[in-house]
Amino acid sequence: MARGIIAVLSIALTVFALADCVQTEDEKIKGLPKWAWIVLIVLLPWVGPITWLFVGRARTLGGEQPRRSGPVAPDEDPDFLRRLDEDIRRERRERREQEPGEGDGA
Template identity: 85%
Template sequence: MARGIIAVLSIALSIFALSDCVQTEDEKIRGLPKWAWIVLIVLIPWVGPITWLFVGKERNLGGGPPRRQGPLAPDEDPDFLRRLDEDIRRERRERRERDQGEDGGSA
């Protein structure tokens, strides 16, 4: 029973490490070329996958998601917010002028 569980864990770890390696961009791989990591993961159970997970890939150690450059959403973009503010002020000014024009024309 214990051997079965160990075998299943070994296979699961190898599959996880292999899929992670295959999906990783070449620029983020450290130490060996991608093909060498794949061979290591497949041919050396436990050691290959664990080595890949700890050494083979640049990981974000800062905790949380990686920081993106620039605004994340339109409401965080200073240019968008400035244009939005200008549009709101222009619409209010036009509405005020239109309301004043209607009041002044009917008197």
């Protein structure tokens, strides 16, 4: 029973490390080329996957996510939010000006 659990854990660790290695960009891999890491992970159970997880990939400090360089979502774009606020204020002002006799008190 214990051998079965150890075998399953070894396979799971190997699959996880292999998937992580394959998906990692070449610029973020340390030490060896990607193909060498894949061979190491597959051929050396426990040692290869653990070495990859601790040494092979350059990790970001503190779990920081890299900044996106693409377009910003509308709710995060300050120019979009400013224009939206101006449009809402303009529409409210126009609606108040069109309503007859509200400010007369009659």
